[in-house]
Amino acid sequence: MLSDRFIQLAEFVRQHGAWAPPIAGLLAFLKSFPVVSVFIPATAPLLALGALIGAGSLDFVPIWIAVSLGAALGDVLSYWLGYHYRDGIRHVWPLSRYPETLPRGEAFFRRWGVLGIVLARFFGPLRASAPIVAGVFEMPFVPFQVANILGALLWAGILLAPGAFGFGIARDWMR
Secondary structure (H helix, E strand, O other): OOHOOOOOOOHHHHOHHHHHHHHHHHHHHHHHHHHHHHHHEEEEEEEHHHHHOOOOOOHHHHHHHHHHHHHHHHHHHHHHHHHOOOOOOOHHOOOOOOOOOOHHHHHHHHHHHHHEEEEHHOOOHHHHHHHHHHHHHHHHHHHHHHHHHHHHHHHHHHHHHHHHHHHHHHHHHOO
């Protein structure tokens, strides 16, 4: 079962804390990468890492940086793919099956601009598709990257916070 794998992963990370940042970064990278994100359930393990932070088994800052870095790198790769393969990418699944994705993405960025990169990070279906669409429509790289890094830092902090801080509050309250 999938929940058993989460428990195994959490136990491994608890016992081998040095592996926590690379694992967290890889999970965030996969969560941010198009198509792969559908098949990799990374949210629950990342929330579990937050709980391990709250329990005192891990430090917040290295995990937060690793998750932020993994998420930002996933988006950079997605942007790059969209930018360099913009003509052919329309014919690759899932864009070939859902051709309305690109016009919707273009309308989204016309409305929100680079702020859309930050906002998309917090909405599942947009998270992995927004950077590739930004690349296809040639959003300037520097503004994209500023929004990407800001969004990744915010997303990682918000994702880890419930476990990291909620667990500690609950533990202190129960004393």
